[in-house]
Amino acid sequence: MGSEANKENDAIISCENLVKIYKTDDIEVVALQGLDLEVRRGELMAIVGNSGSGKSTLLNMLGGLDKPSAGSLYIDGRNLLKFTEKDYIDYKRNVVGFVWQNNARNLIPYLTAQQNVEMPMLLKGVKERRQRARELLTKVGLEHRMTSRLDQMSGGEQQRVAIAIALANKPKILLADEPTGSVDTKTSKQILDIFKELNRTENLTIVIVTHDVKLAKHIDRVVAIRDGKASSEIIRKRSYADELNELGGFESGNEEEKEEEITTEELAVLDRSGRVQLPKEYLDSLGIKGGSKVKVELNEDAGEIVVFKSD
Ligand SMILES: Nc1ncnc2c1ncn2[C@@H]1O[C@H](COP(=O)(O)OP(=O)(O)OP(=O)(O)O)[C@@H](O)[C@H]1O
Ligand SMILES: [Mg+2]
Numbered sequence: 001m002g003s004e005a006n007k008e009n010d011a012i013i014s015c016e017n018l019v020k021i022y023k024t025d026d027i028e029v030v031a032l033q034g035l036d037l038e039v040r041r042g043e044l045m046a047i048v049g050n051s052g053s054g055k056s057t058l059l060n061m062l063g064g065l066d067k068p069s070a071g072s073l074y075i076d077g078r079n080l081l082k083f084t085e086k087d088y089i090d091y092k093r094n095v096v097g098f099v100w101q102n103n104a105r106n107l108i109p110y111l112t113a114q115q116n117v118e119m120p121m122l123l124k125g126v127k128e129r130r131q132r133a134r135e136l137l138t139k140v141g142l143e144h145r146m147t148s149r150l151d152q153m154s155g156g157e158q159q160r161v162a163i164a165i166a167l168a169n170k171p172k173i174l175l176a177d178e179p180t181g182s183v184d185t186k187t188s189k190q191i192l193d194i195f196k197e198l199n200r201t202e203n204l205t206i207v208i209v210t211h212d213v214k215l216a217k218h219i220d221r222v223v224a225i226r227d228g229k230a231s232s233e234i235i236r237k238r239s240y241a242d243e244l245n246e247l248g249g250f251e252s253g254n255e256e257e258k259e260e261e262i263t264t265e266e267l268a269v270l271d272r273s274g275r276v277q278l279p280k281e282y283l284d285s286l287g288i289k290g291g292s293k294v295k296v297e298l299n300e301d302a303g304e305i306v307v308f309k310s311d
Pocket of ligand 1: 057058
């Protein structure tokens with residue numbers, strides 16, 4: 001394909017210096033302060049961060065639910081900052097699917113699971129809706145609940161219907177904002193397994209915003225956001241033993257043993273202007289306050305840049 005659209009070595013999402021400012025009355029909130037992020041096609045990744053750090057704001061920008069104030073945002077080769085209202089509608093219908101914590105937002109309680117999944121296809125005029133709805137519900141493990149009314153299903157089951165709905169229009173990207181925020185640990189694991197399966201079998205790109213540390217532990221790439229900027233990134237590397245297991249189908253060990261075999265590396269993110277956010281714990285332990293001056297030294301031979309507290 002080698003077109004212009006693919007020049008960002010297969011990044012399906014590419015944001016650079018993304019800024020979002022909310023203006024309410026006379027107050028301005030800078031929710032995203034120049035955020036850089038790239039997501040590869042077919043990747044499954046998570047975004048974590050404290051409350052108010054800008055996670056939902058970012059997801060809303062990626063989902064075309066709101067417009068960035070500045071910076072650049074390319075998704076699937078399209079420049080979202082140049083979008084017209086019509087482009088946004090088309091984008092939301094054809095490129096992204098959305099799953100929220102509170103699924104009441106896209107579910108109709110008195111309809112069955114199947115009718116709920118058929119709804120977005122009806123709006124789009126898709127043929128063979130029934131067949132497709134059944135396929136999608138089977139994918140999320142609800143083949144036995146197709147004709148149940150939504151208000152007769154558990155929270156976890158409703159969340160799975162919401163995932164099926166998000167997939168109805170065959171999106172390229174699935175965005176999930178706290179998808180396991182209101183379910184128990186077991187259901188949360190089931191939902192993650194569905195995401196992993198969809199990612200593996202359909203090459204669907206998935207971005208999950210989560211507070212759930214247990215969930216994030218099972219995701220290979222986790223980007224942490226602080227004050228509206230990407231601050232650090234955890235990359236999980238599978239152990240050699242795990243890779244062998246996957247290839248050869250050997251008996252895998254129990255979950256706890258497996259977790260120990262996985263090594264992780266946490267990296268700070270250097271933005272495109274060369275800025276880096278130092279981990280808050282490091283600053284706290286040396287008693288360095290934000291806004292104070294520090295000494296920065298280059299140690300070329302050792303390949304180091306060292307930051308010193310100055311008095
Ligand atoms: N529509 C809005 N109008 C004004 N300010 C907003 C709006 N939406 C978000 N904000 C502000 O922007 C900042 C980032 O909010 P955001 O919802 O993205 O955080 P979050 O990381 O998703 O938090 P949480 O984990 O609590 O969901 C916050 O200071 C919030 O108050
Ligand atoms: Mg949020």
